[in-house]
Amino acid sequence: xxxxxxxxxxxxxxxxxxxxxxxxxxxxxxxxxxxxxxxxxxxxxxxxxxxxxxxxxxxxxxxxxxxxxxxxxxxxxxxxxxxxxxxxxxxxxxxxxxxxxxxxxxxxxxxxxxxxxxxxxxxxxxxxxxxxxxxxxxxxxxxxxxxxxxxxxxxxxxxxxxxxxxxxxxxxxxxxxxxxxxxxxxxxxxxxxxxxxxxxxxxxxxxxxxxxxxxxxxxxxxxxxxxxxxxxxxxxxxxxxxxxxxxxxxxxxxxxxxxxxxxxxxxxxxxxxxxxxxxxxxxxxxxxxxxxxxxxxxxxxxxxxxxxxxxxxxxxxxxxxxxxxxxxxxxxxxxxxxxxxxxxxxxxxxxxxxxxxxxxxxxxxxxxxxxxxxxxxxxxxxxxxxxxxxxxxxxxxxxxxxxxxxxxxxxxxxxxxxxxxxxxxxxxxxxxxxxxxxxxxxxxxxxxxxxxxxxxxxxxxxxxxxxxxxxxxxxxxxxxxxxxxxxxxxxxxxxxxxxxxxxxxxxxxxxxxxxxxxxxxxxxxxxxxxxxxxxxxxxxxxxxxxxxxxx
Numbered sequence: 001x002x003x004x005x006x007x008x009x010x011x012x013x014x015x016x017x018x019x020x021x022x023x024x025x026x027x028x029x030x031x032x033x034x035x036x037x038x039x040x041x042x043x044x045x046x047x048x049x050x051x052x053x054x055x056x057x058x059x060x061x062x063x064x065x066x067x068x069x070x071x072x073x074x075x076x077x078x079x080x081x082x083x084x085x086x087x088x089x090x091x092x093x094x095x096x097x098x099x100x101x102x103x104x105x106x107x108x109x110x111x112x113x114x115x116x117x118x119x120x121x122x123x124x125x126x127x128x129x130x131x132x133x134x135x136x137x138x139x140x141x142x143x144x145x146x147x148x149x150x151x152x153x154x155x156x157x158x159x160x161x162x163x164x165x166x167x168x169x170x171x172x173x174x175x176x177x178x179x180x181x182x183x184x185x186x187x188x189x190x191x192x193x194x195x196x197x198x199x200x201x202x203x204x205x206x207x208x209x210x211x212x213x214x215x216x217x218x219x220x221x222x223x224x225x226x227x228x229x230x231x232x233x234x235x236x237x238x239x240x241x242x243x244x245x246x247x248x249x250x251x252x253x254x255x256x257x258x259x260x261x262x263x264x265x266x267x268x269x270x271x272x273x274x275x276x277x278x279x280x281x282x283x284x285x286x287x288x289x290x291x292x293x294x295x296x297x298x299x300x301x302x303x304x305x306x307x308x309x310x311x312x313x314x315x316x317x318x319x320x321x322x323x324x325x326x327x328x329x330x331x332x333x334x335x336x337x338x339x340x341x342x343x344x345x346x347x348x349x350x351x352x353x354x355x356x357x358x359x360x361x362x363x364x365x366x367x368x369x370x371x372x373x374x375x376x377x378x379x380x381x382x383x384x385x386x387x388x389x390x391x392x393x394x395x396x397x398x399x400x401x402x403x404x405x406x407x408x409x410x411x412x413x414x415x416x417x418x419x420x421x422x423x424x425x426x427x428x429x430x431x432x433x434x435x436x437x438x439x440x441x442x443x444x445x446x447x448x449x450x451x452x453x454x455x456x457x458x459x460x461x462x463x464x465x466x467x468x469x470x471x472x473x474x475x476x477x478x479x480x481x482x483x484x485x486x487x488x489x490x491x492x493x494x495x496x497x498x499x500x501x502x503x504x505x506x507x508x509x510x511x512x513x514x515x516x517x518x519x520x521x522x523x524x525x526x527x528x529x530x531x532x533x534x535x536x537x538x539x540x541x542x543x544x545x546x547x548x549x550x551x
Contacts (some may be wrong), residue, residue: 033356035366036196042369046399050193050216053124055082056257057088058188060080061283065261068236068283069114069437072268072275079114085488087115093182095153097170102127102189104152105199107144107169109133109160111266112369117252120243121156123196127189129213130200134244135160140208143167145201148211149406181273193217196403200246200345211406212345221400223368224349225254228316228339229287233259233420235313237291238280240271241244246345247319251289258291260287273298277308286313293529295326296469300492305333314355320534321437323459324362332466340364342391342437344423346415347400350393351435362459362523364427364435372397375435376420379436385431386439388397388453392420426453443537447482452516454484460508461486461518466494467504471527472518487516487540524531 058064062082070076100106106123108130110116114201123130125519130134131149133142146154146169154164158175165171172178191197197216203207225231237260239251256262262454265279271294280288295317298304315330315338322340330338341352344362350373353365372394375383383389395401395416404412415421425440439454445452459471469489474482500523509517528539 016457029040034358035354038356039369042223044220044399045334045372046193046217046220048189048193050125050220051127051188052197052216052219052253053088053121054188056086056219056253057121058260060085065234066256067117068261068263069116069361070264070279071113071266071291077114084114084118084121086123087150087179088121089184089186090123090179090182091119092124092186094172094178095122095126095128096340097182098153098170100126100128100152103129103196105129105131105149107133107146107149107151107154109135109137109154109156110174110243111135111157112264113266114264115179119174120249122186122376123230124216125186125188127191127195129196129199130512131201131211132249134242134243135246136242139163145207145211149199191216193220193399198239198249199353199406201206202345206478208521210408210411213403213406214400215403217399218402219253219257219540221370221398222254222349223370224316224318224341224352225251227354227369228349228352229255229289229314230355231255231258231260231287234261235287236261236263236283236285237287237289238265238283238285239262240276240291240294241289241319245293246343246348247289255287271297273301273304274308276306277301277310280312281308281310281388284311286311288315290314290315290317290338291319292317292322292326295322295330299326299329302390307461310334315339316341318349318351321364321455322362323462325459325462327359327361330430341368342425342435344425346402346423347393349423350391350423360430360434363430364437366433366435371386373435374420375429380420383429388426388428389421391425391427391435395419395421395425414440440537443473445472445482445484447474447477447480447484447516456507456512457484457516457518458509459485461488461504463511464491464504466500468492469527471540473537473538473540483519483523484516485520487522487524487527487543489524 029187039089042301044153060081066079067079069079100483106128108119113488120130130153131476133145146167151169154500155172155174158173161171161173184317194215196213198211198214237255241248241251243249264283271281286514312334315336317338318341327338330336339353341349344347349368350371351364351367353359374392375389377383377389404416424440428438429435437455439455457472458470461467467488468491471487473485475485505517528536530536
């Protein structure tokens with residue numbers, strides 16, 4: 001079994017100094033590497049034969065610490081690589097006994113745990129495809145994925161098993177000693193780097209979720225853990241994303257591949273910022289992947305920095321746009337500048353911020369070394385500084401390019417068959433080459449001839465002390481063509497009123513312009529979102545046709 005021949009370029013440190021990010025006191029030293037140097041020295045080195053389980057699990061010494069696991073009820077365990085390797089082998093035997101063969105799809109609906117990780121590796125040891133889904137998915141969403149993927153089996157726990165009766169798939173229950181009676185040795189099959197390994201489904205923000213097939217090699221493209229996270233062997237890492245989508249599984253596998261110790265918290269119910277920050281502090285986590293949704297939840301704790309002191313060195317965020325005010329809040333609380341990076345289920349990361357480069361709050365940063373990303377106009381030409389265009393990735397510029405959409409050959413050819421993969425996301429460049437997110441390409445609002453990006457309006461709304469969350473769309477207007485409408489979730493202690501709406505409008509108008517402020521405001525209890533935290537604007541557009549509550 002051939003493993004990756006070289007490790008991606010690591011940044012070099014001086015013994016003393018501060019980071020290049022102003023106000024950030026968390027870095028151990030000053031980075032010698034510049035962005036230009038990182039790009040110039042980067043090389044993709046993908047072996048012909050490659051398997052995720054072999055590179056992420058099998059290669060580690062058995063006695064080395066792999067995971068610090070804590071459950072919501074207080075149970076805690078230190079898990080060695082030997083224990084995970086045994087679980088992976090037992091999972092491979094259990095799946096084989098259930099009739100799973102190479103290229104079969106194995107569905108998993110489990111909370112994060114050592115056994116769940118063992119199941120993941122067991123799937124890849126057999127050369128099967130992993131389809132992991134969240135326990136928070138609705139039954140219809142799971143049924144669609146199971147049916148569309150034609151899953152051979154579904155592995156779940158006893159608490160969730162009754163949900164899947166009648167869904168036409170064989171259910172294996174982890175709690176019923178599924179793994180324990182099997183041998184702790186199992187060979188990892190010899191797979192080609194191009195063999196399929198992972199089946200993700202899109203978030204469903206604009207329509208039915210589509211399956212995206214990634215090859216084993218896709219993990220090798222996740223160099224954000226080198227350049228953004230600067231993962232170090234043996235350091236404690238925590239990813240807040242669920243093990244059901246790319247922004248949950250990649251932050252599990254990528255740091256493990258580089259030798260980190262994963263700190264895993266199995267929570268009960270929804271996200272609790274107090275429990276989350278307490279977990280990070282208790283286990284002295286130094287490297288974190290978070291999401292804007294989680295950060296906005298933490299922002300409700302005014303004294304987070306003193307109540308939950310941390311040892312954070314690097315914190316990165318992805319999954320949806322990261323508003324500048326969230327970055328500023330985290331810096332004020334913890335002296336750490338959150339590094340935002342960008343990507344999609346089809347391909348990520350594409351653009352990011354780095355410890356060795358100045359961070360401009362609210363910017364997505366610059367393309368990852370080895371990723372050929374451009375902002376193109378409707379004619380496929382690069383835009384100039386300050387101009388809005390579509391974020392596009394050169395289709396086969398790195399090992400992450402997908403094998404295609406599951407059972408959708410026409411969509412695969414249309415989306416991935418050309419020179420560029422068109423993300424559908426809009427952005428602009430500043431004069432120094434930093435990317436600035438401006439929303440979905442089709443979310444552009446044109447009001448009285450002015451082109452308005454919803455993200456900048458949402459960010460300005462969030463700077464108002466009464467606003468906890470905001471989402472913006474354009475609604476038809478006879479005189480202006482369209483006007484800006486904001487859906488606003490208020491912070492604790494504030495009540496909807498016409499006076500407050502006018503205050504928010506004036507706040508945005510003062511910060512942006514006389515044409516970009518929301519002329520219509522609806523106060524709502526919550527925003528419609530996917531489970532990954534992305535706003536479902538298609539639902540807002542439907543709601544936006546109703547009469548505004550305040551104007």
